[in-house]
Every structure is written in C-alpha cells, then in structure tokens.
Amino acid sequence: MILATAEVSAKPFGYLDTETNRTFVPLRYLSEHFQCEVIWDAEQQKIFLSREDMDIALTVGQHQVIVNGELHALDGVPFIDQDVTYVPLRFIGQHLQISLEWEAGTQAVVVQDQYRTFRLPIIQRGSLNGRKAIELTEKTFIVGSKQIRSHVLAIDLLNPGVQVTVGLARDKVGQVAELKQIADTNQAVAAVNGTFFDAYTDGDIQIPYGFIVSNGELVHPSTEKRSVLVVGPNTDLEIVSGDVFPARLQQGAVTAAIQAGPRLLTDGKITVNPEAEGFRDPKILTNSGARTALGITDEHYLLLVTTPAATIPELAEWMQKAGAVQAMNLDGGASSGLYYESSYITKPGRPISNALLIQYSDPEAD
Structure with a gap:
C-alpha cells in the first residue's frame, strides 16, 4: 500500500x-x-x-x-x-x-x-472539455433599433494558465502610458483600459479615480460608491459596490481590484443606475460613445468588450445578449482600448492610467 x-x-x-x-x-x-x-x-x-x-x-x-x-x-x-x-x-x-x-x-x-x-x-461535470483559454471574436447584436458591433475577448477563468491582474502606467500611480506598454511591461497577453482618471489635466500627474489593488496591495484608495471588480487568489471574480469593497478588502484574499462602473448586470438582470453610483457626467448618463466593459458568464468566462458607440443602457443590454450575468462599465471614450497578442484590437486615443491585464502561460507547454 x-x-x-x-x-x-x-x-x-x-x-x-x-x-x-x-x-x-x-x-x-x-x-x-x-x-x-x-x-x-x-x-x-x-x-x-x-x-x-x-x-x-x-x-x-x-x-x-x-x-x-x-x-x-x-x-x-x-x-x-x-x-x-x-x-x-x-x-x-x-x-x-x-x-x-x-x-x-x-x-x-x-x-x-x-x-x-x-x-x-x-x-x-463533463463541461470542461473543449474550453479555450482565450478566444477573440467579433459579435453584433440588435439593441433596440440599433446594430452594435463589438470586439469580445473571452478568457477561461478555470484555465490553470490564466491569471487576471491590474497594471499601473510606468508602475506608478498618477503616471500614464500606452496600453501596449502597460501590457508588455507586465508580460500580459491581453489588456483593456481600467479606471477613470484625470485625463484632461495639464500637469505631469494624472490621478486615477477609484480603488486600485495591484499584486495584492492597495495602491490607490477611494471613497466612491462606484462598482469594483475584485479578483481572488484562484482567479475567482466578483463585482461589488464601492461601499462594500473596504470590508471585502479587510477580509483578505484580494489579489487585484479595479473600480470604474456603473454596474451593468447583476445575476443576469440589467441593473443600470449610474446616479446611485455617484455619476453626474452626461457622457455616462445619456450620451453615446466608445465603451469598454467587462462581464462574467455563468460558465466562468471573463468577457472583455470594446464597442465604438453605445449608451450605458445599450451596453448593458449588449452584454446581456453576449451571455454575461455580471457586468460593469470601464473607462471609455478616448481611453477605450483592447490589446491582444502584441496587437491592438481597439487602439486608445490617448495614454491611460492603468489596465486590467490577462497573463497566460500554457500549462501543457514544455
């Protein structure tokens, strides 16, 4: 024996x-x-x-x-x-x-x-077969009377080679850099833009808005109510409100987090309420514009999405049609960007403050 x-x-x-x-x-x-x-x-x-x-x-x-x-x-x-x-x-x-x-x-x-x-x-049981670690697609859904086309990167959160983290521009709060640079510096195979930040300041420091946790460390605090993506040690993801996040952080086991919002979906239902999260800008409340969003499916995939023109309610409906059950908006407009395998899928129109990163190492590689 x-x-x-x-x-x-x-x-x-x-x-x-x-x-x-x-x-x-x-x-x-x-x-x-x-x-x-x-x-x-x-x-x-x-x-x-x-x-x-x-x-x-x-x-x-x-x-x-x-x-x-x-x-x-x-x-x-x-x-x-x-x-x-x-x-x-x-x-x-x-x-x-x-x-x-x-x-x-x-x-x-x-x-x-x-x-x-x-x-x-x-x-x-049995549903693990045939899952792809990362897959890039382009999808179009009719939302109201409008066709909305989006790039979608689907990441298998159960894949042992996948890690989700957050990177800072030039590894420092308040700096900005190209999305590609943030991704390459952190050896990420994919990246999207992250929190809102002070993009229109004339100074050298462009402060981000919202909580940021990188490599298990709170690098930027916040008092905002806006939605937060929380990453756990086994790449388990959840979206919580800014009010809840400090207590969640105290519980430990938070390896990364990024605050943006507003929340788009909760348990598969559209729950858009930007005013309750403290948003006042028409760019979020009413206007259509370039958007970046993330979603989580009930099969444990992370969806990273960019689209050239949508309102926040339209974006929520689009994410619902794409199969997300939890979803939130990220910074958009000229910040909206998606980077994958050394190429821009959607190129941001300006340097950005921070990014949500996907690192991948093939577990079957020698």
Whole structure:
C-alpha cells in the first residue's frame, strides 16, 4: 500500500453532478484551504480525511463512508477526473463543520469555516472539455433599433494558465502610458483600459479615480460608491459596490481590484443606475460613445468588450445578449482600448492610467 498526500491541481473548482444534484470538490481544496489532513491510498482508491477530532474514510466509486468508526451512506460517490479525486462537498462539509452557501449569480459555492471564507466555482461535470483559454471574436447584436458591433475577448477563468491582474502606467500611480506598454511591461497577453482618471489635466500627474489593488496591495484608495471588480487568489471574480469593497478588502484574499462602473448586470438582470453610483457626467448618463466593459458568464468566462458607440443602457443590454450575468462599465471614450497578442484590437486615443491585464502561460507547454 502506498500512502501519499492528495494530488495537486492548479485551480480548484467543483463539479455539479446533474444526476444526483450533488457538488463535488477536489481533495486539494480541502487540504489547502481548510487545514484538513488528506491521505490518498492509490492502490485501494481510498481517501482518509481528518480535522481536529473528525476522521472520514471514503472509497472511490463506493457509497459507503466511515465517519469516526460509524458507517454512513453517500448519495454521490467519489470519483477521479483527469487524475484529480473529487469528493461530495456537502457531506464532507457537514462533518468538518464547514458551511456552504450557493451563489446562483456567480455559479459558485461560498465555503466558510470559523477562520476563513472562499468562493468555489462550480461547473457541470463533463463541461470542461473543449474550453479555450482565450478566444477573440467579433459579435453584433440588435439593441433596440440599433446594430452594435463589438470586439469580445473571452478568457477561461478555470484555465490553470490564466491569471487576471491590474497594471499601473510606468508602475506608478498618477503616471500614464500606452496600453501596449502597460501590457508588455507586465508580460500580459491581453489588456483593456481600467479606471477613470484625470485625463484632461495639464500637469505631469494624472490621478486615477477609484480603488486600485495591484499584486495584492492597495495602491490607490477611494471613497466612491462606484462598482469594483475584485479578483481572488484562484482567479475567482466578483463585482461589488464601492461601499462594500473596504470590508471585502479587510477580509483578505484580494489579489487585484479595479473600480470604474456603473454596474451593468447583476445575476443576469440589467441593473443600470449610474446616479446611485455617484455619476453626474452626461457622457455616462445619456450620451453615446466608445465603451469598454467587462462581464462574467455563468460558465466562468471573463468577457472583455470594446464597442465604438453605445449608451450605458445599450451596453448593458449588449452584454446581456453576449451571455454575461455580471457586468460593469470601464473607462471609455478616448481611453477605450483592447490589446491582444502584441496587437491592438481597439487602439486608445490617448495614454491611460492603468489596465486590467490577462497573463497566460500554457500549462501543457514544455
């Protein structure tokens, strides 16, 4: 018998088994995030979990499970998928005193004990095949009586080679640089413009507006109510209000964040309310113009979008038609830009303050 710790996968996510309506989690997730001791017996396909005074023994493919010496039955059996072992989350969570809360809007489970909270993305079992790490397309949707054409970059947030971060122009708050320069300096394969900033000042310093977190560090504070994209350590994304973000930041596990707004979609519904977020400029409230937006789909893709002319409500409807369930606006107008694989897809008309960046390393490359 060979005993070994659980296998390692780069980004944890759960599987939803639609036949049993049960969610399964990789063993590594429990061992790394909730300090469970995990032993994997490869010869007998057995799993041993322990935490404090709780011991659980499971076997791949079997309904029987032993908890502190007592026999129990599982509705869904442990299984192996692509060399990763998955166990039923709810049963394990109940016995390890880990609370679970389903978030329909993000298609994730919030997993929490008395010490920490994590968001675990969930996909249907079997849906991982055929996903592309990054894909550029051009899409046109009819919004009202208007055809709106947009460039769309779809990024697979579950891909172990994908990282989402934020870069500053010349690595300093208040500086500006070309979008290409920000991307190349940070070795990013893709980038879009980020927060609003003081683009019309005559001075050398052009201060950004809104929260910015880069490399886990709050580099620019804010008191704005505007929407914030929050990036977690496993490239889990969420959009929160500026009022909520300080508390979210205090909870930790924020690797990057960028504040812009207004919010476009919440849980698949159009929720445009720029006045409530503190916007007063007609460029946001009523006018049509070049736009940049980001969206998150229920299949855990990040959509980066640029379009030459749309109002904010039109942009929200366009993002909804594109499949986003969460979405927010970024800086636009002459700042609107999309950069991918060393080329501009949409070239900004001016240097910008900061950018949302996509870094990618092919996990199958030598």
